[in-house]
Ligand code: HEM
């Protein structure tokens with residue numbers, strides 16, 4: 001689109017909702033004030049985050065070349081968008097798409113914005129948002145106005161707020177749903193958006209809806225608030241309600257949500273959510289970000305006490321007509337198909353049939369299919385978006401949804417039109433099959449654009465997908481349905497915990513050099529709303545991950561019993577066997593022999609974590625430390641095995657032992673006389689690594705060190721299997737943090753310092 005003669009503000013003044021238009025004007029003023037130095041930088045950072053204007057890698061004005069940091073020159077001088085965020089450095093714009101639903105017109109506007117303000121790429125995220133990268137902050141007010149004119153807000157897309165409300169992309173057309181959750185997700189979205197009771201959180205708050213228990217699309221199990229549709233019959237009348245879950249979450253300490261109410265009547269959904277938000281705002285942690293999600297509050301209070309407080313709060317709420325007004329028209333979000341349903345034409349070729357098998361899901365409504373458009377790494381171009389909007393109009397009316405596995409779903413396609421739609425999709429490069437199969441890999445942004453990224457999750461995913469596709473017919477049938485997900489770090493934005501094969505980026509020090517690795521997590525469940533999480537096997541060098549995947553998949557295919565799922569298989573054979581087949585992949589040749597291990601996928605530079613802002617040192621080999629850390633890793637693994645055998649006490653003790661061993665490995669370097677007494681190790685570790693903050697994680701601060709202190713205080717005991725599971729996870733994180741600490745300190749570790 002050519003640039004308008006009027007400003008966007010003038011041109012769109014009658015098309016934007018008034019309140020939203022005003023909010024955007026305010027934000028534009030805040031930008032001006034910041035440029036004049038009249039808004040303090042931290043305050044400005046939170047302000048922009050609450051409008052979805054996010055930081056991006058290298059926005060501190062530095063890029064590490066593997067040896068040293070290089071300055072990136074921007075014209076803005078010392079002006080920042082917040083601490084260590086250069087004003088002119090491009091950032092990311094997160095655009096909230098409630099329950100992933102997009103109209104054709106909205107898609108066209110997003111295409112224009114991607115073209116005019118970004119890099120022509122629209123990125124679908126694991127929470128059904130759309131992200132544009134490389135956006136300049138001064139373009140964001142107009143970008144927001146153009147979105148506002150088509151009913152989209154970026155308000156509370158980031159920051160400590162209620163994030164995008166997600167829901168299954170098949171809601172309303174699905175065969176397994178209790179009922180269509182769309183109108184409920186819609187009502188809750190706009191009820192909580194900007195609500196007074198949601199402005200004082202210590203951390204973000206995520207909500208997900210699902211139409212049924214068994215499928216994966218809603219992922220209600222790992223959200224702060226998860227609502228699963230259910231019905232109950234009373235006196236011959238079918239009543240609608242939700243199984244309401246609270247306190248789930250992934251991240252470094254994944255937590256399954258707990259059942260808050262087995263049947264929350266539909267009329268209670270909004271007030272109960274409001275009461276939960278109030279309790280979270282009032283009692284949730286505010287200082288320590290690492291403990292500030294709802295899951296920690298629910299844990300701290302216990303479910304019963306949390307519930308009591310919520311119900312007490314619910315009774316105190318001032319009645320609000322919005323709680324139930326939406327129930328009088330639940331069809332407001334319905335979609336009207338363009339044409340009557342029709343049968344699938346016979347005589348389709350093999351290529352069409354293969355695509356249909358993976359990418360078309362029969363709708364509950366006879367004669368229609370919901371078509372998945374497979375996007376590589378969640379990306380599509382502005383040209384493709386525009387063409388897709390045309391195809392929506394041609395075939396379906398207005399029905400497109402973003403999915404949590406980073407694809408798009410086009411609903412209400414008459415089956416008779418499927419071959420023609422497939423051909424049209426192929427013509428715009430979107431006709432690839434394999435949706436939901438092993439080649440359709442999910443990935444967080446990782447080191448490409450995320451400041452916290454440790455390894456390149458996107459490039460790994462792309463390489464894995466390429467190699468698996470290359471296997472073609474050689475890829476066994478049993479392997480095709482497996483799910484792979486990758487995150488660039490422990491924050492789990494790629495949702496690796498709920499994949500058959502999950503990966504999270506970690507860095508390891510080998511012979512004084514940094515090597516990109518991925519921690520392998522196996523056997524997580526994508527079904528049952530992300531029902532259970534996988535367990536860590538060990539860190540694999542990035543370049544060997546494809547090899548590891550092929551070995552594990554091959555073993556599964558050979559040993560699978562009947563229709564056994566991968567999840568069941570892993571539980572049957574145990575992790576030890578899996579570890580055994582990838583063990584040798586963990587040994588890395590020296591840099592001089594094969595330097596390829598020392599750079600990451602898709603990045604020719606010598607691998608560095610310097611871009612995270614963590615100082616690099618030319619570390620020298622400190623064999624004791626490396627041996628100690630390897631020993632600690634082994635102990636974590638053994639703890640996991642004991643846990644599998646339901647040996648709760650043994651697992652807890654071993655996890656405690658692993659932490660002590662890692663702490664001792666580091667601390668021995670500072671105190672050569674250090675003995676084996678746990679109290680002494682902990683005290684010395686505290687003096688040399690905690691009080692000095694040397695062990696502090698750049699982003700999680702003292703979090704991981706505190707795991708050791710807590711476990712030590714409790715004597716390495718766990719009361720239940722769940723507690724032991726958490727202890728083992730914490731031990732893994734502590735050992736990872738010890739690796740990071742060692743990597744950061746490098747050669748200075750062998751030079752005792754006075755604390
Ligand atoms: C831009 C860089 C990003 C940063 C700095 C970031 C940061 C984080 C952090 C700190 C967590 C841990 C949450 C916690 O336990 O408190 C997290 C989790 C998560 N993030 Fe991100 N994230 C980024 C990008 C993304 C993107 C692009 C998505 C997709 C919309 C995403 C989706 C998720 C999901 C699904 C989780 C796990 C679920 C949960 O427990 O919240 N993140 N992220």
Ligand code: SF4
Pocket residue numbers: 444445446447450451452453454457487488489490491492493494
């Ligand atoms: S998992 Fe880590 S690397 Fe990936 S987007 Fe989240 S914070 Fe960034």
